[in-house]
Amino acid sequence: MTTKKLINSVDGCVDDALRGLVSVHSSLRILQGHKIVVREDVEEVKKAGKVTLLCGGGSGHEPAQAGYVGHGMLTVAVAGAVFASPPPSSILTALRYVTKLDSAGCVVVITNYTGDRLNFGLAIERAKREGLKVDSITIGEDCALTSSDRSAGRRGLAGTVLLNKICGALAEEGKSLEEIVKIGRHVTENMGTMGVSLTPCSVPGSGPTFSLGEDEMELGLGLHGEAGVKRTKIKPANEVVKMILDHMTNTSTSTHIKLKAGDKVACMVNNLGGMSLLEMNIIVGEVIKQLEERDVVVERAYCGSFMTSLEMAGLSVTILHLDETIKRCLDAKATVPAWSSPILSRDSSVRSTPLYIPIQEEEEHVKxxxxxxxxxxxxxxxxxxxxxxxxxxxxxxxxxxxxxxxxxxxxxxxxxxxxxxxxxxxxxxxxxxxxxxxxxxxxxxxxxxxxxxxxxxxxxxxxxxxxxxxxxxxxxxxxxxxxxxxxxxxxxxxxxxxxxxxxxxxxxxxxxxxxxxxxxxxxxxxxxxxxxxxxxxxxxxxxxxxxxxxxxxxxxxxxxxxxxxxxxxxxxxxxxxxxxxxxxxxxxx
The missing domain is CATH 1.25.40.340 (DhaL domain)
Incomplete structure (x- = not known):
């Protein structure tokens, strides 16, 4: 049975959603003919000799990634269909738009899914072939995998948002492409994320992506409904948080995050789409409390809908080790629609119709x-x-x-x-x-x-x-x-x-x-x-x-x-x- 959704059409829902985002936030533009959102001041960024930052992936994870386009975070975001990686042609179009032959270059943040690695990789290779300066950071901070041998890899989850925030701040500071990539990769190596789900989500035009019993929850579920590591009966919030933190720090798995007394961290509690604010406030309070009980110093905390899975009732917890550079970048000003932090301000100006930028498509060919x-x-x-x-x-x-x-x-x-x-x-x-x-x-x-x-x-x-x-x-x-x-x-x-x-x-x-x-x-x-x-x-x-x-x-x-x-x-x-x-x-x- 198809799940109820208020959309105009299945095929056009992503374009309509991006149009709505840009209608509200007048600092954003859409590249005509593509699911690409860019900063309105992108030409000023290039003229200033600053590195640009690109991220993207399948839709259905809103506000990621288009919601993070703006001063202090992404220069451009490329969206695919719901739960589908964007095509290389759109990614290449975005790279061409934000990078020129003599520019400081572009850093591409890739979430560690096979489709994203392949499609973004193909676009990067083509951009390099055209002489553009491009490098990438692949993020896979998932702590859910229990195996100790090599597999398809850790999935890129809500920690991607923190990585985008840090890299975006470095780019605004005028750091070089090489410096941003080095620090960004360091960030991915010092971060972990773990999630839990109470209900499935449903792709527009379809039914639920999987099934859970009325009294069940699943630990370690992926953003697209990929199987987790354990199903249990629903437990109180404090027990759920303990299960998440225990698994994230379990040294017997190859994907754990090292955490000891005295460590300084940032934590992000991310709403996967269907949790109430009441529940989220309870959970984030438990996360901070239990981390502090481990003598871990929580210097920064974030709670909200950062990277969702449509209407899935669930959440994820991300822990990031801090140093002075990372903390400075997290605290830096970012003027984007979706970054929620008490130190940030938001522009409330709106307009009724988004502005589109006509672009000249370029075909790759060999003479x-x-x-x-x-x-x-x-x-x-x-x-x-x-x-x-x-x-x-x-x-x-x-x-x-x-x-x-x-x-x-x-x-x-x-x-x-x-x-x-x-x-x-x-x-x-x-x-x-x-x-x-x-x-x-x-x-x-x-x-x-x-x-x-x-x-x-x-x-x-x-x-x-x-x-x-x-x-x-x-x-x-x-x-x-x-x-x-x-x-x-x-x-x-x-x-x-x-x-x-x-x-x-x-x-x-x-x-x-x-x-x-x-x-x-x-x-x-x-x-x-x-x-x-x-x-x-x-x-x-x-x-x-x-x-x-x-x-x-x-x-x-x-x-x-x-x-x-x-x-x-x-x-x-x-x-x-x-x-x-x-x-x-x-x-x-």
């Missing part, structure tokens, strides 16, 4: 004249490889979906098929192709653009990163050496931003196996023999994922005893490698 072209015969073969690979992925949709059902939401095949259909649509006829099959570097960038816009999610970002990185190697070298380097660079880029390593039960296992097979193929005499070796390696690697423990991606949150089949992403890699091999075989017959 064919700057890249190596290939003969028509080779271009025709490359066309056939792309065509057959996409057709095979489409025909494998159901099989890949079935594999995905045990570890995800069963849409891996559909996602890949959607991208494949979009590529076929733009490919055109062999006699007059629309895509630049005669220029491999340009083709790779075209494929990156298509999958990014058509597939969406982590898969779209992963393949877009792969093709974008591969294009660099193919710009000057389209020999076997160049293609090997393209595959190697594409794989390493996926690993860097996606966080997966060989053995983590992802598509990386198959790609890494292909790279290894190519490196040892020097003694083989023909491309067919080389590709046969590569296909055998990818198939073996994909099958081997069935017995691996998932350490990255969505499957890492699924119990290991439920994972019995090969990873669908790894299997998909074998599908398109086989298609490439078939084309080589056909040309030699």
């Amino acid at each position: 064919s004249g700057n890249s190596v072209r290939i003969p028509k015969e080779t271009a025709d073969m490359l066309y056939d490889m792309v065509k057959l690979s996409m057709e095979t992925l489409i025909s494998s949709e159901e099989d890949l979906n079935n594999l995905d059902k045990e570890s995800g939401d069963g849409d891996c095949g559909s996602t890949l098929a959607r991208g494949a259909k979009a590529i076929l649509k733009e490919l055109g006829q062999k006699e007059k192709p629309y895509l630049p099959v005669d220029t491999p570097a340009a083709l790779a960038l075209s494929l990156a653009r298509i999958v990014e816009n058509s597939m969406g999610g982590s898969s779209g970002a992963l393949y877009s990163l792969f093709f974008t990185s591969a294009s660099h190697s193919l710009q000057k070298d389209v020999t076997m050496t160049g293609w090997k380097e393209a595959l190697s660079n594409g794989t390493s880029t996926i690993m860097r931003y996606g966080g997966a390593q060989p053995g983590d039960r992802t598509m990386v296992d198959a790609l890494f196996a292909a790279n290894s097979a190519l490196k040892t193929s020097g003694s083989l005499s023909s491309p067919v023999q080389i590709l046969e070796t590569v296909v055998q390696a990818t198939e073996s690697a994909a099958q081997a994922t069935a017995s691996m423990k998932a350490q990255a991606g969505r499957a890492s949150y699924v119990s290991a005893d439920r994972l019995k089949n090969p990873d669908p992403g790894a299997v998909a890699v074998t599908v398109w490698f086989k298609a490439i091999l078939d084309i080589f075989k056909n040309t030699q017959e």
